[in-house]
Amino acid sequence: SAIYQPFFKAGIAMVLTLGAVWGAYLLLRIGFQGSFTSVGIHEVNAHGHAQIFGWVGLFVMGFAYQAFPRFKQTKLTHPRLAMATLWMMVAGILARSGAQAFLVSWPALTAVGVAGSMLEIAAILLFAGIIWTTLRRSGKPLADYDYYILSALGWFVVQAVYGTVYFWAIAVAPDRDALLALVARWQAPLRDMQIHGFALLMILGVSHHLFQRGYGLCAPNPRRSLAALVLLNLAVPGEMAGFVLMRSAGHAWAA
DSSP: OOTHHHHHHHHHHHIIIIIHHHHHHHHHHHHHHTOGGGSOHHHHHHHHHIIIIIIIIHHHHHHHHHHHHHHTTOOOSOHHHHHHHHHHHHHHHHHHHHHHHTTTTOGGGHHHHHHHHHHHHHHHHHHHHHHHHHHHHTOOOOOHHHHHHHHHHHHHHHHHHHHHHHHHHHHTOSSHHHHHHHHHHHHHHHHHIIIIIIIHHHHHHHHHHHHHHHSOOOOOOHHHHHHHHHHHHHHHHHHHHHHHHHHHTOGGGGO
């Protein structure tokens, strides 16, 4: 009945360690040494990964397991499996972020980081499957806000797979120039998927359901809502393509 609690506690622990404290430590190093390049890209990305998966991801998962069944007046399917996804995510985040933070000193940790990412992907796939079966078994038709939530789940999976491939690519980059080229071209699309594809669509979907009930607002127009969702789902790959083409075909593609 309170499945969200361990997810929230784990998310808080992540943000207070690998998130805020580690981020502050990196900023202090940059400040004392007077150079943004005094902190390596692997350390920065390990911090960012812990924030997206450990803070945002765990909070979303805990909230979804608790609230989405109640949206449909039903029960969560496979609650034990849902709890297992918590430990899979925590172990995966620690392995991935921990390995990436020390990658420069110990390149062999690449395998540990990839294994952690694969564990995260498995947890996210299980999470998406549990939410989907819960919605379907409720016996209620999908509402417009459900499509936002399902889109967000799709982007959650896609960014996890993309992020794993990207991590491996920069981990085995043969030299600094190759590393910089990979980061310049492929990192921005990853962040766009995570923030605009996953987080934004999840927030909008939940808001669609809660705002009209919690604040007495009128229900959103379903056609307008779904039209906006289509545009948003087109905008994310459009932005991603723009980021890549900006680096490969000319800066005009930034527009």
